[in-house]
Amino acid sequence: MGVYAVKTTASQEQTVASMIANREEPEIHAVLSPESLTSYVMVEADGSAVLNRVMEEIPHARSLVPGESSISEVEHFLSPKPDVEGIAEGDIVELIAGPFKGEKAQVQRIDEGKDQVTVELYEATVPIPVTVRGDQIRVLDSEER
Numbered sequence: 001m002g003v004y005a006v007k008t009t010a011s012q013e014q015t016v017a018s019m020i021a022n023r024e025e026p027e028i029h030a031v032l033s034p035e036s037l038t039s040y041v042m043v044e045a046d047g048s049a050v051l052n053r054v055m056e057e058i059p060h061a062r063s064l065v066p067g068e069s070s071i072s073e074v075e076h077f078l079s080p081k082p083d084v085e086g087i088a089e090g091d092i093v094e095l096i097a098g099p100f101k102g103e104k105a106q107v108q109r110i111d112e113g114k115d116q117v118t119v120e121l122y123e124a125t126v127p128i129p130v131t132v133r134g135d136q137i138r139v140l141d142s143e144e145r
Contacts, residue, residue, distance in 0.1 A: 002044070002047075002070070003071060004042070004065070004069070005040050005043075005065035006020070006040065006042075006043055006061055006062075006065070007061075007063045007064070008060050008062060009060040009062065010038060012060035013033045013037070014033055017032070019058045019061075020041065020054060020058065023054055025045075025050055027050040028043060028044070028046075028051075028054070030043070030044040031043050032074065034077040036077070041061075042077070048064055048068070051064055052064060082112055083115050083134025083135040084110050084117055084134035086139065087107060087110060087134065087137070088107065088110075089108065091106070091107045091139050091140075092104060092106055093106070093138060094137065094140050095119070095132060095136060095137055100130060100132075103122070104122045105119035105121045106119060106120050108120050108129055115133060115135075116131050117132055117133075117134055118131045119132065119137065
């Protein structure tokens, strides 16, 4: 059993992945289509022969990359990346959701466990710390850069 890379038409990764996954092939065990990997779908199967047979009937599946990968080569796609990754204390951010949408703020504290960031709004007359989810902010300026 190995992990194989199937080359696809650009922007058709999800379509190809779901078509492979919906096939009732006992030799195919899992299909992975990470957003960060364009034009490829990773498939866990007993061998490349079953994939070559299945790909003939699936539009947008271009070719099978020669050779197989191990699970260790694709496991970084399996764990979700926290939203607060890449954010540092002191960064200038813009809130992109919630009641303060559009406001600029400075990062005061980061809670990676809860995936939350405490920011201090710029335009506020009294500095008020506001805690928001990591996916509700966008970094504008970082002190490290």
